[in-house]
Amino acid sequence: MIYNIRKIFTILSLMILGGVLVYNCEPEPDSLGEQLFLDGAAEGKDVSYDLIAYNIDNNDTIRTDAFKLLNLISSGSTSSIAVLGAFNENQFGMQKASYFTQVRLASYNPDFGTNAVVDSVVLVLKPVVTLDSITTTTNESYVYPDGNVDAKKIVNTYPIKKFGKAKLNGGKLTLQVNEVTEFMNGVNDIVYSDKNFGIDPNVLGSKEISGNASAVTITKDSDGSSLFSSNADIRIPLSTSVFQSKIINKKGQPELNDVSNFIRHFRGLKISVVESDGYLFQFTPNDMELIMYYKNDKVENGNTTRPQTKYEFAVKASNMHSAYYEYNRDGARINNYAFGNTTSGDLKLYAQGMGGNSIGIKFKKEEIEELKKLYQNDKAAIISAKIRIYTDKSEWDNPYTKPGSNDFTIVQRDRDSSGKETTAFTTDYTSLGALFIPVRFYNRSSDNTNYYDFTVTKSLKDIVESGVDYTNKYFKIDLAQFAVNSSGSIAGYNYSTRAFSIGRAVFVGSDPSNEDKIQLRVTFGTKK
Structure with a gap:
């Protein structure tokens, strides 16, 4: 009953907020493991583990032809x-x-x-304009130049986003x-x-x-017929x-x-x-x-x-x-931190759309081994696993729009013995169904710092509990959105808004001296 109520609440929240959920408290376990909490079925424990997080240099280049710019399918x-x-x-x-x-x-x-x-x-x-902000001017004495026709001109002005x-x-x-x-x-x-x-x-x-677009309507004074009209352009x-x-x-x-x-x-x-x-x-x-x-x-x-x-x-x-x-990039701060260190990680992470940097994340061998011992020796099952990443308050404290829950994509990448890489949705995408929320956005009210939780529960369970090889696997995070098809489903892992995503942000990476360093937060429990 509790599970059904939670599902109904989740659906209503998505309908009301359009899928952008902002939390100001600690998140609950995801649906893959939350049933273990019901009726006191398990005792849970939260533990944080270090990650190897690094910048992926895309050479400031991305595919931007007609297919990538024009073929996003939405509402049919x-x-x-x-x-x-x-x-x-x-x-x-x-x-x-x-x-x-x-x-x-x-x-x-x-x-x-x-x-x-x-x-x-x-x-x-x-x-793209802000439709709920409008300024209207009317000229009752306008003369339409083609034929010098007495007319009325109405201009509605909207701010460009x-x-x-x-x-x-x-x-x-x-x-x-x-x-x-x-x-x-x-x-x-x-x-x-x-x-x-x-x-x-x-x-x-x-x-x-001047940062605005105008919609114009011109009508004849004599009979009110239209001489000219345009949308916000x-x-x-x-x-x-x-x-x-x-x-x-x-x-x-x-x-x-x-x-x-x-x-x-x-x-x-x-x-x-x-x-x-x-x-x-x-x-x-x-x-x-x-x-x-x-x-x-x-x-x-x-x-x-x-x-x-x-x-x-x-x-x-x-x-x-x-x-x-x-x-x-001459003189930019990104040059001081974005080294692409896949061994121990980078101190700061720079994510940028339109071909800028991506973020790569790998599990550390010693942390995985510890989780495996807990599972094997203490029968501790993973209930929830999140990658938590904070915006860097020392490097990215500005008035620019900060990304929300829907402004990220995450995929998993695997490199075979020949060095060839394959890309796919994370197993959490493919396992948890339509109600799965891969990224959740939170705000730490004490200092107004934003942070984000990326759900990787199934991916971690496969490694720890099923022995899936992880040595050549990593996650890739971008500031973009997955495109959806006419039925409202995600079209595919390679269909996204990366080619024209204008967002950017700086995050805390694998910095041992920073309390906001990127971490893997795991909730595991044992049966009573």
Whole structure:
């Protein structure tokens, strides 16, 4: 009965809090062993053991092609996330994110009519915004420029979700767009985040943003009909002369006749920021728009008019996309601690998304041997096992967003005799079912230090109680989330948000002088 009540409470908590549970007290044993506590069936004891925790250097590089950025499946539809911006701080140094996309025509061999002239071109980005914070301005005397129409303009402004120095220079970043000059291959080709395709140095368009995105609605005064509307977005004006010469003036020529010719004629766009410090923000590439407005001659009843026409290019999932990340670690504190010491561990652990460091964790031989003796000699069964890791309050005491329970992935890796590594979910993932919460977040209220418990009960039980070889096994932790499929289940251990995770944090590693050193906390018990 108690077990059922606990299951119901867990389900309700997940529904109410969306799976992000914050605790301010010591955690209870996980469901794999908690039945041993019921009705006084066992006496439990908590013991802490040292671990070998170290930094994994990913060379600041990760796969960032269309597959990794655009193929996360959520609620049955393809979603997409990418990053723009720059952020520079003392611990990790500078991280800067740019984005590449091919451009295709909506249909080939287009007819732009007679005497077509480009009015304007705009690239539309849809950043991730905070919807519950809104500022509204209304202009009752607005004049719509195409036809000088009396209208009303309503602008709803939302703050962009940022990571970094959101108030630096008033939150301003300068976005710029350049034309790509290097062929970007196909949508199924693998691209890594250190690939910077060649560009025309002449800027195609730019826009200074102040950390916000705006939704605009324009309606006629005469009848209230819509003249223009947009969702919360950033609109970057692009060069009309380039699109006049490369698109409109190529009407009927081979460059516009098929996709193969076109993606070699107009090879794509690079979106970047001018600054090297500020903040990072995410946007949704599948919602990008590239719109060209033009006018041409239209003859009706002997009268010639020049109405405006909107032409939308294809810049979404059918194209090749990739992210480009730049790093500058010169003088950063990470250089003093992130050595990748797999023998005794590193004093501090640096975890960073977008190709930055991962965390590796191994069990110590002497600690495993002690647990085996307890099991064999005292019949002490493992009830619960958690890897506890604290944020480093001396190195990472700042206002930046701290990771929560849902901001980590943990997998197990095994190296065979030839040195080849295999990756898989931890056995706790595969054993405990849908209600399993792999990571729990706590806050030590006495000094506002965050810490996290990673459940590894089944993994440890297999080693201690079943004799599974652990000498070449380790855990790998990343600041990312596992992607889910249309049914709400995790899609696979290799489907995650690592390619565009903008979080970072410094943790206490295998530091014997620090009371918050990473540890394995084991609850074991013997039958009465």
